[in-house]
Amino acid sequence: MTTTTLDVQIDVCPNGDKEALRLEYDVYLKEGYIEPNDEHIVLENRNYPNFVHFVARADGRVIGALRLVTDAEPRHGVFRLGSFRHFAIQKWATDLLRSADQRRIVELGTMVIDPKYRGGNTYAQLFQKAFEYAVLGRVHYALATIDEGFYHRLLKRGLPFREIGETRYYMGSYTVPAMIDVEQLMRMMFGPQTAGATARPAQAAASSVPMRPALAS
Numbered sequence: 001m002t003t004t005t006l007d008v009q010i011d012v013c014p015n016g017d018k019e020a021l022r023l024e025y026d027v028y029l030k031e032g033y034i035e036p037n038d039e040h041i042v043l044e045n046r047n048y049p050n051f052v053h054f055v056a057r058a059d060g061r062v063i064g065a066l067r068l069v070t071d072a073e074p075r076h077g078v079f080r081l082g083s084f085r086h087f088a089i090q091k092w093a094t095d096l097l098r099s100a101d102q103r104r105i106v107e108l109g110t111m112v113i114d115p116k117y118r119g120g121n122t123y124a125q126l127f128q129k130a131f132e133y134a135v136l137g138r139v140h141y142a143l144a145t146i147d148e149g150f151y152h153r154l155l156k157r158g159l160p161f162r163e164i165g166e167t168r169y170y171m172g173s174y175t176v177p178a179m180i181d182v183e184q185l186m187r188m189m190f191g192p193q194t195a196g197a198t199a200r201p202a203q204a205a206a207s208s209v210p211m212r213p214a215l216a217s
Contacts, residue, residue: 006058008122010129013053020055020065021045027112033171042110049073049080051109054129056122063117066126067109068133072102080107083145086170087177093164100140108144131185139182148174160184 013020024042028034037043049071056064069080076085078097097105108130113122134142143164146154154161165177 006063006117006120008056008058008063008120008125010125011055011057012129012133013055015053016051017053017055017062017065019062020053023062023065023114024110024112027114030115031172044082045110048109049075049107052133054126054133056113056126058117058122062114064113064122064126066111066130068130069107069109070137072105074102079143081109081145083170084143084177087145087165087168087175089165089177093179097141097143104138104140106134106137106139106142108142134182135186142180142182143178144180145170145175145177148176151176151178158188160188 011017021041024045025034025040028042029036034042034044048067049069051067051069051071054066054068055062071080074080076082078089078094079085111123111126146161148167151161159180161178161180163176164179167174167176169175
C-alpha cells in the first residue's frame with residue numbers, strides 16, 4: 001500500500017509521540033539497525049536532546065515520523081546528536097557552527113516510514129512541515145547524517161546540501177554528514193526577497209510550495 005490514495009495528516013508534537021516512538025523501534029529492528037529490547041524503543045534515543053516530532057497519521061494509525069532537534073545546547077562538541085561523533089567533520093564546518101547563533105541551528109534526527117506505506121509522498125509531507133517549522137523559527141542551518149543514496153537524490157532535486165565530513169558506514173549504510181543553509185533554500189524556492197522576511201510571509205510561502213518527495217522507498 002502507498003500513501004498516494006491516503007488522507008495523511010501531519011501532527012506537530014513538541015513533547016514526542018508514543019506511537020511514533022514504537023514505529024521508530026519497529027522499523028529500526030526490522031532493518032537490522034538495533035537489537036530487540038524490553039522497552040521497545042531505540043535505546044540510543046533515551047537521552048535525546050529536546051526535539052519536535054512530526055508525525056504522519058493515516059487510517060487511524062501512525063505511518064511515519066521525523067525528529068527535528070531544537071535543543072540550543074550542543075552536547076557533542078558543536079553537535080546535539082551523538083551520531084556526528086562517528087564522522088571526521090571538516091574544520092570550516094565546525095568553525096562556522098561555533099560562530100553561529102546556536103538558537104538558529106537544528107538537526108534532523110530519526111526518520112521512519114511504516115514499510116506498508118512507503119512509495120507515496122509521506123516523506124515529502126513530513127519534510128514540508130519541518131521546513132515550515134524551520135522557516136517560522138528563523139533557522140539558519142539544518143544538519144543531518146544522511147544515507148548516501150538519499151543524499152545524492154536530494155542533490156539531484158536541487159536541495160543545497162553540503163557535505164561537512166567524510167562518508168562512513170554507519171547504522172547499516174554508507175552515510176554522509178551534511179548541512180543545509182535554510183536561508184539559501186528559502187531564496188532558491190521563494191526568491192531573494194524572502195531573505196529577512198517576516199514570519200507571516202514566510203509561513204504563507206512555505207505553506208503554498210510543496211516539497212518534492214524524498215526517500216519514499
